[in-house]
Amino acid sequence: MSSHPTTDSSLRAQPLADMPGPRWDRKRAIYPTSLQRYLECPRRCRLEYVERVKYTRRWSRPLQVGNALHEVMERIANTLHGHQPPVSATAVRAWLDTLLPAQEYADQHERVADIDRVLEWAERGRRYITHGNPTILRVEKHYPRNWSEPGALGKVQLGAKADLVIRRKDRKGRYVEIVDYKTGHSRSLSRFTPILSAIALKPRIAAALPEQSEPRVVFSYLRFAHGERDRIALTRERKQGDWDELRPLLIRMVNDESWPMHPAPQRCSHCPYFNRACFPTEPDMRISR
Ligand code: SF4
Structure with a gap:
């Protein structure tokens, strides 16, 4: 600066x-x-x-570890999407050497621990993605979408950046899963990410599930630090409830x-x-x- x-x-x-x-x-x-x-x-x-x-921004260890994990997961997902040979652990480790540079760490043991942690998380993420042999639809893309309604909200653009969008199948049939990677320990979630993702991705979801008049969508937070997944079924009721909360906030924001x-x-x-x-x-x- x-x-x-x-x-x-x-x-x-x-x-x-x-x-x-x-x-x-x-x-x-x-x-x-x-x-x-x-x-x-x-x-x-x-x-x-x-x-x-x-x-x-000053260099921040948690932020950079999170960014490194996102970059590695993006490469893994793109490799799967392109049906290319998997990236080796050696190649990922060499890449992490540059993403988490030694000069930023006062204690090099912490750096080794961070690299090992990201490698372990990435392997866990790869296993999650490939489970059930899904179709990878999109990787790390921004989706802005025009939104218009009469009244105080008017014309706006609503967007979301999906880490990963995949199509899976279970005993109830096909569905689209939107995946968001989380690396922090904080349990606070971005409250409106699922509904904004559903709005922004609506045309893509419809194209991925053309046989469904009301496409089945699941939003998943992969919480690497906890080894957990938060799964949110984006049903019509859930989306309506979220939108009823979100709309007045958007009106306030665009008119402030x-x-x-x-x-x-x-x-x-x-x-x-x-x-x-x-x-x-x-x-x-x-x-x-
Ligand atoms: S009041 Fe808001 S803008 Fe100002 S320093 Fe605090 S968080 Fe930042």
Whole structure:
């Protein structure tokens, strides 16, 4: 992040009582992450997604381990999708050497433990994916979709990024499974990821199950740190209930002009805008783009 101050952009990032702020760009899709940011702290959402104030994240061990697992799983799924020979454990280990670089670790034992953990999780993930010989439909793709309805919500784009979309078969018949990988220990789930995924992926799901007038869909969180799976059947009732909760939040988000701060010690300590665009303590740290 550059450190030179820009007075105009600092002013733009400060809420002014008599001057409403900008609204959400309706051409920009609302994804589970941006919605989550909004629900946690509207101010942060404005800085990150509306003002697009750039920031540099410090290296974070849990985050990088999670990113490494996602990258390895993406490669495994793409290999299966392309009917290519499996990636060897040696090749994955060599790749993890670059994804989790030695210079970022003060204790190299921790790095070895992280690499071993990701390898173990990836093998568990591979076994999960291949169980029952499913058809891999999509790997790590963003799906924005136009959504329009009369009234306060109007036209918006709703989106989701699916780690993996597969078609399986059980004794009840075929169904689509949307898979989301989780590596953290926290049990807090992104509440609206399943419904946003169902909305964003609806055309793809319909194409994958053309014989079903109401396609059967399951959303799975693979929780690697716990060795568990949370399975959510996206029935009509479940989707309707989620949408009834989500809709008023979307209306609030796309019409918000005040973007209030929701400070909390834990939240702010992890926020990249703390002491910069938000609560600036030094003039030259206020903001940078
Ligand atoms: S520092 Fe705290 S109040 Fe400010 S944007 Fe970040 S989370 Fe919100």
